[in-house]
Amino acid sequence: MLPTYSQRIFNLLSGLWVGGLLTIGFLVVPTLFSSLGDRQVAGMVAANLFKSTAYISVLTSIVLMVLANYFVRVGKPQYRIDRWILLGMLACAIAAAFIIIPWMNSLRDQALYLGLSVRESTHAVLFSRLHGISSAIYMLQTLLGIVFVWRATKNAD
Template identity: 45%
Template sequence: MTAQRVFVFILTLWVGSIITVGYIVTPTLFATLSDSQVAGMVAGALFRIEGVISMILSVGLIVFANLLVKRGCGRYKNIRWYLLAMLICAVISAFFLEPMMDSLREEALSHGFPVMLSPLAETFSRLHTFASSVYLLQSLIGLVLLWRLSKPID
C-alpha cells in the first residue's frame, strides 16, 4: 500500500509540474514581459526542462508500475500504457518539435528578425500549434491517469 501511495505522490507532483509550467507560468511570462521573444526563449527553456523531467519520470514510473504488477497490483497493468503515451508525447516534443522550432528561431535571428516577423513565421506557428497539442494531450493523459488512480481499491 505504501508503494502505491508513493507512486501516486510522484505522479501527482509530475502532472502538477506539467500543468504549472504549461498553463500558469508560460502564459504569465507572455502577459508580464514586454518582449515576447524573451518570453518565448524563457518558456522554451522551461519546456525543455519539463521535457527532461517528463522522460525521466515516465520511464521511472513505468518501471515502478512493473514492480507493482509483479507484486500483484493488477490495476497498474493498464497504467503503464498511459505512462508510455506520456513518454511518447515528451519524446516527440523534446527530440522533434523543439529542435525544429529552435532551428527556425535561430535561422530567423541570423537574418536579423524575430521568428514571428520572418518569412518562417507560418512554419513556426504550425509547429508551435502541434507542440501545444502534444503538450495538451500529455496533460490530459496525466489527469486521466490521476483520476483512475484516485479510485478506491476494492
Template identity: 35%
Template sequence: MRQIGRPVFALALTLWVGALWTIGGIVAPVLFSSLADRSLAGQIAGRLFSAVGWIGVGAALYLILFIVIERGSQSFRGASVWIVLLMFLLTLASQFGIQPILAQLKAEAFPREVMESLVRDRFAAWHGISSVLYLIQSGLGGALVVLEATSPRR
C-alpha cells in the same frame, strides 16, 4: 519496495502532472501577458517547457518501472501503464523531435525574431503541433491522477 515505492510513485506522478499543468496553464500565459517582450517570454517559457519535459522523462521511467514491478504480468492489462507510456512517447516526441525543429527555425530566422522572419509559418505550425501534444499530455496526466487515486490498492 512497496513501502517506499508507492509514495515515490505518487510524488513522481504529482510532480510531472503538476508541472505540466502549472507551466502550461499558469506560468506561460502569465509570462506572455506580463512581459512586453514576447521573444523573452517565449525564451523563458521554452526553458520551462524543456524542464517539464525532462521531469516527464524521469517520472515516466520510474512510473513504468514501478507499475511493472508492482503488478507483474497484469501491468499491461490496466490503463495506467498505457497512459504513462503514451505520455512518455509524447514527451519524447516533443523533447527530441519538435523542440529541435523549433530551435532550428529560430536559428534560421536569426538575427530577426522568428515571428518576423520567412520561417514564421513553419514555426507557427510546429508550435501548434507542440501545443496540441502538450494539451493531450496534460489531459492524460489528469486522467492518470484520477485513475490512480480511485483504483483499489493491492
C-alpha cells in the same frame, strides 16, 4: 509493506509531475507572455521551460513505468492500464523533447542569426504550425496526466 511504500512514492511522483505540467503550461507560460513586454523574450523563456519539462517528463514516465510494472508483478493488475497511459505520456514527451522543440529552436536561431524574430522570418508559417502541434501534444500529455493521477489515487485503495 513495501508495495504500500512504493505506491506512496508512485502517487507522490505522479502528482508532482502532473502538477508541474499544469503549472508550467497553464500558469507560468501565460503569465510570462502577459507580464513581459517582449514576446520574443517570453517565447525564449517559455521554450526553455518546455524543454526542461519535456526532459523531466521522459525521466519521470520511465521511473513510473518501472514502478507500474513492479505493481503488476506483485499482483496489482489495475496498473496495466496505467502503463499504457504512461506510454502515451512518454511518447508525447519524446516527441516534444527530441523532435518538436529542437526544430522550433533551430528555426528561432536561424531567424535571430538574421536579426529577425521568428514571426518576421520566412519560417514563420512552419514555426506557427510546429507551435500548434507542440501545444496539442502538451495538452494531450496533460490530459493523459490528469487521467493517470486520477487512476493512481484510485489504485491506492
